[in-house]
Amino acid sequence: MFLIKQRASRYALLAILITWAFGLPTTNAQTFHLSDATDLVPVNVKAAAAEYKGRKAVLITRDVPKAGEVFKDGFALLKGVDFQDGTIEGEIALKVTAPVGAPGMSRMPGFVGIAFRARPDASRYDLFYLRPGNSTSDDQSMRNHSVQYTSEPDYGWSKLRRQWPWVYEAWADLKTETWTKIKIEVKGRSAKLFVNGSEQPSLVVDGLKGEDLRGGIALWGYPDEEAYFSNFHIVNWPPAPVKNGSEAAGSWQVTLGNYRGTLQLKRDGNKLAGNWSGAVGKAHAVTGTWRNGYIELSFDTEWGNPANPTIAPALLVGWIDGDAGSGRMSVTNLADGRWTAMRKP
Numbered sequence: 520m521f522l523i524k525q526r527a528s529r530y531a532l533l534a535i536l537i538t539w540a541f542g543l544p545t546t547n548a549q550t551f552h553l554s555d556a557t558d559l560v561p562v563n564v565k566a567a568a569a570e571y572k573g574r575k576a577v578l579i580t581r582d583v584p585k586a587g588e589v590f591k592d593g594f595a596l597l598k599g600v601d602f603q604d605g606t607i608e609g610e611i612a613l614k615v616t617a618p619v620g621a622p623g624m625s626r627m628p629g630f631v632g633i634a635f636r637a638r639p640d641a642s643r644y645d646l647f648y649l650r651p652g653n654s655t656s657d658d659q660s661m662r663n664h665s666v667q668y669t670s671e672p673d674y675g676w677s678k679l680r681r682q683w684p685w686v687y688e689a690w691a692d693l694k695t696e697t698w699t700k701i702k703i704e705v706k707g708r709s710a711k712l713f714v715n716g717s718e719q720p721s722l723v724v725d726g727l728k729g730e731d732l733r734g735g736i737a738l739w740g741y742p743d744e745e746a747y748f749s750n751f752h753i754v755n756w757p758p759a760p761v762k763n764g765s766e767a768a769g770s771w772q773v774t775l776g777n778y779r780g781t782l783q784l785k786r787d788g789n790k791l792a793g794n795w796s797g798a799v800g801k802a803h804a805v806t807g808t809w810r811n812g813y814i815e816l817s818f819d820t821e822w823g824n825p826a827n828p829t830i831a832p833a834l835l836v837g838w839i840d841g842d843a844g845s846g847r848m849s850v851t852n853l854a855d856g857r858w859t860a861m862r863k864p
Contacts (some may be wrong), residue, residue: 521828547605551597551751553577562641563593564740569747571836572698576749579740592641592671594737595636597751602635603733603758607703608634609751611652614696617743628652628661629695630741631690631718632700635710636727636734645670645729646739647703647712649720651693666691666712666721679728680835683847683855691721698749707759708838708845725857726837726846730811732763765812765839767791770863775799775848776856781863791816799833799850812839820850 522525551558554575561579569578577595584590613631614754632648634641646669654665667688669676679687691714693699701712708727711720736753740746768791771782780797782805791807791814799820807816816835821828830851837846842862849855 542588547755549597549600549753551609552754553609553749553751556595556654558598559738560596560598560639561593562596562639562737563591564595566595566738571614571747572696572748576596576612576747577738579746579748580744581740581742583742594637594641594739595755596637596639596646596735596737600736602705602736602753603757604706605704605753605755607633607635607705607751607753608701610698610700610748610749611649612696612698612747613649613748614745614747615743616745620662627743628656629744630740631744631746633701634737634739635703635705636729636731637737638731638734641737643671643730644734645710645727646738647701647710648739649691649693649699649714651697651699652694654691654693662690664688665693666714668710668712668722668724670730672819673730676727677725679750683849686847686855687722687724689722698747701772707757707761707839728813730763730813732758732761761838761840763811765841767809767812767814767844768838771844771860772863773797773858773860775858777809782860794818795820806834813837814839814844814846822850822853 546564556566556577559566564581567578569576579595611631613629615627615629616704617627628650629652631646632646634644634646648667650665650864653661654807667676679753702826704711710724710727712722714721738748741826768784768786773780773782778798780795782795784791784793786809789809791809793805795805795818796802803818805818807817818833819830820833821829823829831850835848837844844860846858
């Protein structure tokens with residue numbers, strides 16, 4: 520019995536040593552005071568110890584690309600973090616250093632944020648970022664661009680704004696050169712951004728676009744700015760029961776608010792084809808794409824007088840998880856909202 524216990528102790532110790540050696544978390548909670556840069560792995564950025572507005576912090580900067588130079592994405596990874604679902608809390612401050620009147624810099628609202636489920640080389644990650652200079656703008660459109668979600672590199676702000684105006688960005692009360700408390704909650708396909716201790720989120724993302732369900736957490740800055748970060752605390756939750764790679768082919772019962780329909784799909788590699796029949800059209804051809812369980816579908820819909828309906832193109836996107844699916848659907852100039860689906864036997 521003693522030998523068994525002794526072996527068990529050795530195996531436990533070996534597991535701990537391996538965990539330390541590879542930088543993996545040993546508990547579900549991690550704290551990073553960020554009084555220096557020792558807990559960071561810079562990727563195409565510079566990280567240094569700093570003091571800002573009376574507190575110790577780390578400063579993240581990156582150089583402006585030179586003429587003809589390829590801009591490489593980057594951030595500073597927190598060491599030893601493997602994150603899927605949970606909370607990320609910290610404090611951020613931003614100082615814009617672009618000279619007034621510099622080319623392309625006539626108006627700089629600032630960009631600073633937190634990446635999560637990030638690959639170590641910054642090739643893919645989900646991101647919440649702040650634009651403090653927009654928060655107090657006299658232009659309401661600019662005010663609505665105060666907080667933003669993107670998923671790099673495939674779903675940047677420009678694509679999300681064109682396809683889904685005002686869905687992935689919102690207003691929040693922000694200031695430059697001021698410490699701002701940030702909290703991010705991530706669960707499965709959804710994430711929420713809270714600012715300055717508010718009980719209500721400033722931005723809710725239902726249907727994260729990222730290709731990876733887990734990865735690192737990183738501090739994200741922008742050229743010609745000083746991004747400061749301090750006092751980060753991360754808590755890992757048990758992962759939500761979602762997985763990538765689910766099959767989209769088959770027959771689906773789809774709910775769009777008060778509307779119902781049947782979606783028949785076939786898949787050939789990354790291409791989808793089929794038809795839609797339901798409250799907004801009968802036997803309409805469907806085309807689209809499949810990416811690791813994420814679908815984007817296009818088809819025509821019918822609205823108004825059944826004898827002479829208005830034909831409007833629809834875009835339906837979202838995730839398939841096993842025998843269920845959910846996401847967003849928009850109908851040009853007519854409607855926008857969520858959809859859910861269940862696979863039919």
